[in-house]
Amino acid sequence: QWRLRVRPCGILLFQDIFVYLCHTLSCGQFFVSHSRKSCMSLPDFCNSASSQQGEVESGTRRKLNRLLSFQRFFHASRLLRGLASHSPGSLHILDNDYLGQAAHMLSKVETWNFDIFLFDRLTNGNSLVTLMCHLFNVCDLIHHFQLDMVKLHRFLGMVQDDYHSNNPYHNAVHAADVTQAMYCYMKEPRLAEQLTPLDGFLGLMAAAAHDVDHPGVNQPFLMKTRHHLASLYQNTSVLESHHWRSTVGMLRESGLLSHLPANISQDIEQQLGSLILATDISRQNEFLVTFREHLDNQDLDLQLASHRHFMLQIALKCADVCNPCRDWELSRQWSERVCEEFYRQGDLERKLNMEISPLCDKLTDSVPAVQIGFISYIVQPLFQEWQRFTEPSLLSQMMMSNLHKNKDRWSRLWCVHAASETQPHSEE
Numbered sequence: 001q002w003r004l005r006v007r008p009c010g011i012l013l014f015q016d017i018f019v020y021l022c023h024t025l026s027c028g029q030f031f032v033s034h035s036r037k038s039c040m041s042l043p044d045f046c047n048s049a050s051s052q053q054g055e056v057e058s059g060t061r062r063k064l065n066r067l068l069s070f071q072r073f074f075h076a077s078r079l080l081r082g083l084a085s086h087s088p089g090s091l092h093i094l095d096n097d098y099l100g101q102a103a104h105m106l107s108k109v110e111t112w113n114f115d116i117f118l119f120d121r122l123t124n125g126n127s128l129v130t131l132m133c134h135l136f137n138v139c140d141l142i143h144h145f146q147l148d149m150v151k152l153h154r155f156l157g158m159v160q161d162d163y164h165s166n167n168p169y170h171n172a173v174h175a176a177d178v179t180q181a182m183y184c185y186m187k188e189p190r191l192a193e194q195l196t197p198l199d200g201f202l203g204l205m206a207a208a209a210h211d212v213d214h215p216g217v218n219q220p221f222l223m224k225t226r227h228h229l230a231s232l233y234q235n236t237s238v239l240e241s242h243h244w245r246s247t248v249g250m251l252r253e254s255g256l257l258s259h260l261p262a263n264i265s266q267d268i269e270q271q272l273g274s275l276i277l278a279t280d281i282s283r284q285n286e287f288l289v290t291f292r293e294h295l296d297n298q299d300l301d302l303q304l305a306s307h308r309h310f311m312l313q314i315a316l317k318c319a320d321v322c323n324p325c326r327d328w329e330l331s332r333q334w335s336e337r338v339c340e341e342f343y344r345q346g347d348l349e350r351k352l353n354m355e356i357s358p359l360c361d362k363l364t365d366s367v368p369a370v371q372i373g374f375i376s377y378i379v380q381p382l383f384q385e386w387q388r389f390t391e392p393s394l395l396s397q398m399m400m401s402n403l404h405k406n407k408d409r410w411s412r413l414w415c416v417h418a419a420s421e422t423q424p425h426s427e428e
């Protein structure tokens with residue numbers, strides 16, 4: 001079972017198919033590891049900074065991790081059930097119990113307080129694959145595009161596996177969260193009435209893959225450390241270009257679109273690129289200004305493919321930064337996770353004697369301060385326009401209400417934090 005690998009030529013061995021069938025029948029999902037070269041992870045940066053030997057070790061460890069991914073699945077599965085050792089009698093019942101709860105959650109997948117963290121636990125860390133399969137089914141995309149289920153599973157497994165599970169924020173759960181939000185936005189009456197199956201396919205695929213193989217550090221860090229991706233993409237939308245090209249690589253490796261005419265699959269690849277590249281946060285103002293102009297002029301015509309594509313870009317951008325619009329308990333977890341990832345980068349910069357990037361210094365950039373700035377300058381202006389576009393829908397009103405409540409809560413926490421900073425220490 002440890003040797004579950006997609007061969008470089010894309011052929012599954014009998015052993016693979018057997019494992020796949022057993023696993024699919026028992027759990028309704030499977031894990032697949034593959035052999036493409038991935039981007040460096042954060043610990044890898046430490047290794048490459050320290051020694052050549054470290055690079056070799058890190059490469060070996062990465063290979064080992066991939067070889068063990070199937071074993072990790074079972075290990076995680078046992079941990080989730082609180083079982084230290086095998087207890088075969090209870091496994092089946094408990095599996096069904098968890099998957100039953102996951103299926104129940106999926107029956108309410110369009111609700112805004114969908115708890116993606118719980119869903120990820122219930123699916124043993126397979127939230128992205130499970131969610132995407134469900135959404136492709138309910139949107140009738142498998143039938144419409146005549147997709148091969150084995151290829152679809154293979155592609156989604158590769159995407160999920162290429163997210164770095166050791167990133168606190170940019171991991172497969174974030175991708176699943178963005179996908180669930182994107183689905184909610186595509187269901188908004190003003191969009192849903194106009195979207196074609198191709199739009200639905202592109203929107204969900206782009207959401208699922210938009211951050212794949214994210215290394216847990218930002219573009220300025222890649223530029224400062226002269227990372228090969230920065231020179232490959234000439235310091236422009238470096239990460240987003242990598243997410244897109246990785247997605248294209250996985251699409252081709254899985255053969256998911258191989259039955260479609262070449263011009264159609266090329267068009268899909270290009271449109272996916274345009275959607276994923278739109279998530280570059282440094283282009284936020286460019287999109288916001290155009291969106292505002294369209295709303296002021298009331299000239300959005302969703303019968304036009306170009307206008308629908310623009311609205312998919314906006315919807316994906318909203319989904320990507322919607323965490324402050326979630327219910328507090330979900331929103332807070334994302335805030336803490338994203339700051340933890342920033343602080344890890346800051347710690348690394350400190351260790352490498354580099355200037356610490358904005359928002360990345362755990363000694364000066366508190367979580368409440370980072371959140372208030374992010375909500376005020378990025379999220380609120382975008383969602384104000386989104387609310388206008390939806391005229392405003394119930395969902396938009398709920399999101400804005402959450403955003404205001406969360407911002408107030410962070411403001412109160414900031415006051416507490418600021419007061420504790422000015423208090424003299426007990427020894428003084």
Ligand SMILES: Nc1ncnc2c1ncn2[C@@H]1O[C@@H]2COP(=O)(O)O[C@H]2[C@H]1O
Nearest residue numbers: 279281320321323334335338370371374
């Ligand atoms: N809650 C948050 N607080 C601060 N920054 C955030 C938050 N959520 C998302 N972001 C930032 O928004 C960015 C969107 O694009 P990225 O995924 O490249 O990186 C993301 C983070 O840097």
